[in-house]
């Protein structure tokens with residue numbers, strides 16, 4: 001863990017969490033969905049590690065990257081069409097192979113008992129995000145779940161974070177963003193919020209190089225990192 005900012009995370013009124021690579025390891029399900037889409041076009045499957053590196057920019061970006069990596073890049077209306085075909089496939093691969101990241105349940109309960117409001121802000125479609133969170137019984141403590149299709153601009157734009165804060169009735173300066181990618185950092189910066197990144201997510205760039213205020217090994221380190229930040 002490396003502490004950088006000093007007092008920025010002390011007693012936030014709300015925490016916004018990214019979903020893929022932060023609260024859940026969804027890469028195996030997303031890989032299954034991508035490979036079903038590719039198989040429908042007679043393209044060979046991609047490996048889990050390849051698809052992991054494509055997650056975080058929303059489903060359309062995922063499809064664009066997957067077809068490019070398969071040597072059959074899609075543009076414009078062809079990408080729109082693949083996106084339409086992907087929608088029902090993606091919905092069939094939400095929870096079968098997806099697992100919670102370590103400590104999620106404990107840490108969400110801890111923050112809830114500490115009186116901190118929480119929300120999820122993801123580039124995943126909103127209904128898909130809600131279904132995953134319901135599957136794992138995590139919606140109880142979440143006052144906002146904002147998906148990429150609920151806003152005009154996906155992360156790294158701040159739109160989804162600001163919508164979640166609106167729903168939670170909290171100002172950006174009283175909030176903390178927790179994520180796994182450069183998009184999470186950029187979105188938090190644009191929204192005027194401090195940001196913590198977790199190791200073990202889907203970013204290709206080393207997390208230390210993404211400009212977060214703090215990097216933690218896992219969600220389980222968050223409560224103590226926030227306490228240390230008081231010193």
Ligand SMILES: O=C(O)COP(=O)(O)O
Nearest residue numbers: 020056057058122123124
């Ligand atoms: O790329 C996606 O679909 C979702 O990614 P995120 O939950 O990390 O924002």
Ligand SMILES: [Mg+2]
Nearest residue numbers: 018020021180
């Ligand atoms: Mg993520």
